[in-house]
Amino acid sequence: MLFFPGWEPDKGMGRPVSTCVGCFQKHNKPDLLRVARTPEGSIVPDRDHRREGRGVYLCPRMECILNAEKEDRIARHLDATVSADVYKELKQWCGLS
Numbered sequence: 001m002l003f004f005p006g007w008e009p010d011k012g013m014g015r016p017v018s019t020c021v022g023c024f025q026k027h028n029k030p031d032l033l034r035v036a037r038t039p040e041g042s043i044v045p046d047r048d049h050r051r052e053g054r055g056v057y058l059c060p061r062m063e064c065i066l067n068a069e070k071e072d073r074i075a076r077h078l079d080a081t082v083s084a085d086v087y088k089e090l091k092q093w094c095g096l097s
């Protein structure tokens with residue numbers, strides 16, 4: 001895709017978009033997986049986007065999850081420790097969808 005830097009095709013369209021922490025592309029929020037940090041400070045996969053607290057978004061693609069895992073991006077974005085189980089569950093979701 002040949003987009004000019006800084007040009008955001010979704011801007012102003014009123015659609016909820018979020019940036020995937022695996023590929024840094026913007027996608028429609030409903031298409032993304034969410035990982036939330038609960039008020040207690042634990043990190044939980046949040047497939048239905050229903051958890052309270054801060055969250056990060058990821059494409060349901062193995063590539064994005066592996067990228068995020070490699071650099072521990074969920075932990076960095078949410079300022080918390082992310083257990084291997086979280087990534088395991090994300091990968092399982094990908095395998096199923």
Ligand SMILES: [Zn+2]
Pocket residue numbers: 020021022023024025058059061064
């Ligand atoms: Zn992605």
